[in-house]
Amino acid sequence: MQFSLGQIAAILGGTVEGDPNQLVYRLDKIQEGKSGGISFLANEKYEPYLYETNSTAVIISEGFTPNKPFKTTLIRVKDAYLGFTTLLEAYAQLSKTSLVGVEQPSYMHESSTMGVNGYRGALSYIGKNCQLEDDVKVHGQAYIGDRVKIGKGSIIHPGAKICSDTVIGNYCEVHPGAVIGSDGFGFAPQADGTYKTIPQIGNVILEDHVSVGANATIDCATMGSTIIKKGAKIDNLVQIAHNVIIGENTVIAAQTGISGSTEIGKNCVIAGKAGIAGHIKVADNTTIGGNTGISKSIKTSGQTLFGFIAMDLKEFLKSYAVFKNLDQLQQRVQQLEKKG
16 A cells, blocks of 8 residues: 555644655654655654654654754654554554455355455354454454354454354454453362363453453353453453453453453553452452452552552552561561570
8 A cells, every 4th residue: 555645644634844745655663764664753762763764754743853964754743653653543444444355265154144345364264143244354264153243343363263142342353362252160169079060151242442462361151241341452361251341441461360250440450460359349440560469359449559469559669668678677686686
């Protein structure tokens, strides 16, 4: 895809200093820029590259004044970083929407339906009685089980597995290797020490604008639904157990595990490797630090928690300052005991 600098400036609400008819077809880092590429400069550390880059154009902020001659064309915008982010979003959206049609070999059961402008990649599989709305993209080697519903504009990336009865809203994105709707971890202990499997007959619901990272897993409910609410973002390698509810616009970083029947509030931030026990509730706007363990309900919203087991961040930092000096404190106590 090629675009003129004038077209890009119009998208970004900027102005071109040079020939607006020049064409670009690639996004480059400024230090690696080549002819045909467009870059941006937002961090002053990278200013020296402006005078060396071979990029056809560089996006800069309105207030920036170059200190040396340069050979590239400038596109001035209000904020260079936000401008380039907007350009990335537009490019990504165009790349996604350009995929239309059916590659072979692929399979979709005759009882299933797909809306207009859809895409099915090679070796993808779509089971019985599925409903895929307009602009849905199912990439190669993705698996979609029976009775799955996928809303408008959603994207299922290569190798993702969407198990039967899953409901996916509009404009969701499921990244490679993610598994949505696998059995919850349900086993009943028996008198002889063995475990009896408890059937998991519920499903998973992803509401609109949910993103699920690569190799993340979301288990179906034992009964009812595991629910990921509107706007939630789940990183790679996150495990969400059966009957969990994740609130709106909550973000969860990699390697976090959330146990069954727990409810996470809206607008929470959960850092990497956090562990959250089952059958508890976490209040809205809670921030949970990396490696933090949550073993009981968090009832007050707006807290920042850190440590294992979790405690208030300020109290944790005070305690940790003491912990680092425990060896010296012990020696002092021993010396006092000897004097006593």
